[in-house]
Amino acid sequence: MQKGMHTQTDACVRAVQAKDARFDGWFYTAVLTTGIYCRPSCPVVAPKPQNMVFHPSAAACQQAGFRACKRCRPDASPGSPEWNQRADLVARAMRLIADGVVDREGVPGLAARLGYSTRQVERQLLAELGAGPLALARAQRAQTARLLIETTPLPMAEIAFAAGFSSIRTFNDTVREVFALAPSELRARAPRPGRTPGALALRLPFRAPLNPDNLFGHLAATAVPGVEEWRDGAYRRTLRLPYGHGIVSLTPKPDHIACRLTLSDLRDLTVAISRCRRMLDLDADPVAVDEQLSADPLLAPLVAKAPGRRVPRTVDEAEFAVRAVLGQQVSTAAARTHAARLVTAHGEPVDDSEGGLTHLFPAPEELASLDPESLAMPRTRRTTFTTLVGQLADGSLHLGVESDWADARARLLALPGFGPWTVDVIAMRALGDPDAFLPTDLGIRRAAGELGLPSTPAALTARAEAWRPWRAYAVQYLWATDSHPINFLPV
Known part of the structure; x- marks a missing residue:
């Protein structure tokens, strides 16, 4: 699986004939005799190779005059990794x-x-x-x-x-x-299941395997009261969106993520789905990731035990950067407490008819106007916090999906109080860099030592060269050796 796979005709034909769902979203099959385009895993009988042509996107199929298959719904495939x-x-x-x-x-x-x-x-x-x-x-x-x-x-x-x-x-x-x-x-x-007024019930597809433990465990264990919660087997949170706000409930299922969305403006549906997929890393290619990491004999048992780990990310890059600063050198519980105080004092209230969500996380513009003396943290960290929110608010620092990762890293490192750990955790979970690595993290160093990997940052970084470009996923496997709540689905 690689860039331009749709040009590799023989490989595409084999994937279609095998109905291999791993390739859904990588390319699309257009059938000349029917005028229909499908995902590679379409359950219908595979057409003859000479009747297949391959395209890199659903849009390209549509431009070429093909219509979507009613059986496999190719437009609902996972996105390309x-x-x-x-x-x-x-x-x-x-x-x-x-x-x-x-x-x-x-x-x-x-x-x-x-x-x-x-x-x-x-x-x-x-x-x-x-x-x-x-x-x-x-x-x-x-x-x-x-x-x-x-x-609806x-x-x-x-x-x-x-x-x-x-x-x-x-x-x-x-x-x-x-x-x-x-x-x-x-x-x-369309089937007509029971519908909750105002709520949209959707299925978010993913490439198997998916291990939900650290993915949902991390989100639940670090949840900021009022903004996030774990309720009845689902991770729920508020969403700040271009036209309004929303509340999402995400429940792991064996073959999909059940998603319930309530939006103040339906024009935000596409954006809300995209951000939830990104937060849960649903467009990842776990087979490629696990294959690369399993080549290391010391990591291989971790991968074999629980394949398909994802990197828990975020629906709001600026929010995550702020929370990363709040979490510097304090426990998870203390970081949640700091964030909850900001939410109560500066977050926009929302109504949640189903649970205990009360606010949107405050935007940088709102945080830039607060009195630094009101922050219950050391003076140096106050400076770090106020500098960060000031640059996010005035637009001199961008951490959105369009960010150039190298440029964003350099700008973050130039801020006071931003060391490699803070920058790398933002790169991993906010920017979405799949190769971000945390060699100075104490949990990573402890796990490395227990596995027989080098435990000093320099030596571990050298060993991790073989894990590229998936070192952020190696971090998840190493973190999972600990008994911290982030690694387990709440009961």
């Missing part, structure tokens, strides 16, 4: 498109965020994905529209604008073209 493991222009553009930037700001806004011209962005996306930013955003709007059609009783006009379409006619034409069904026909075919 490449966009979360690379930091080049195309990967950063894809993360922004998933975050709804084209719908909100247009292609010029996308290009401006990336620091390139519109022509450069369009050219590189077309070269790698077979479609430009408008076509990629259109494919995403079509998927959002189908979710709303099938899971909303009128079609409301769905059209919530999904990002500029007119009812464009909405109708796109749905018919992509799914070969009118919106009303899509709704008629």
Whole structure:
């Protein structure tokens, strides 16, 4: 599995014939005789090789005149792992498109965020994905529209604008073209489970295997009261979104993550789904990760015991950076207490009819105006905190999905009080760098020593060269040797 896999015809044919779900999202199969495109794992009888052509994106299939398979629903595949493991222009553009930037700001806004011209962005996306930013955003709007059609009783006009379409006619034409069904026909075919008023029930797919223990255990153990909670087997939290706010409930299931979303503005649906998938690292390629780490004989038993560990990330990069500072040199419980005080004093209140969520985590602009003397922390850390929120608020520091990882690291390291550990944990969990590593972390050093790995930072870093580009996942396996609550699903 690698960049440009859709060009490797023989490998793609083998994946389709084996109905291998590991390749869903890596490429799409368009069938010349039917005019339909599918995911590689489509359960129907595989077409003859000469009738298959392969595309790198659903948008490219749609541009070539193919419609989505009604059986395997290729538009609902997990996303390509490449966009979360690379930091080049195309990967950063894809993360922004998933975050709804084209719908909100247009292609010029996308290009401006990336620091390139519109022509450069369009050219590189077309070269790698077979479609430009408008076509990629259109494919995403079509998927959002189908979710709303099938899971809500909303009128079609409301769905059209919530999904990002500029007119009812464009909405109708796109749905018919992509799914070969009118919106009303899509709704008629959908199952009708019980619906909670105002809530959307969705299934978030992932590539197997997925080990939920450290993923949900970490989120639950570090949950900030009022913003996050573990309730009835689900991780729940509030979301700050472009058009409003939301509350999400995420429950691990054997073959998907059950997601319940309540949104103040349905236009935020695509963004909310994208951020939840990113937080849970659902687009990872666990087979590739575990294969690489298992090549080390001392890591191999950890991987074999619990394959499919993910890196718990975040729905809000600025929030995580603030929390990383609050957690410097204090216990998990103390960090939660510090964060909860900020939330109560400065967070925006929200209503939660199902649980105990009360606030959004305060935005940097809100935190930049607080009195530093009100912070119950050492003076040097106050300086670290106020410098960070000041730069996040005035825009001189960007940690969004479009961030260049190397540039963001350099800017963070230049801040007072930011050492390698803080920068690397932000790189791992906020920026999403799959190769971020924490050789100075005491838990990592202790686990390394117990396994027979080098335990000094320099020697461990040298040994970890063989784990690239997946050292952030090695961190999860090493952390999991401890009995800390972050490594276990709450009961």
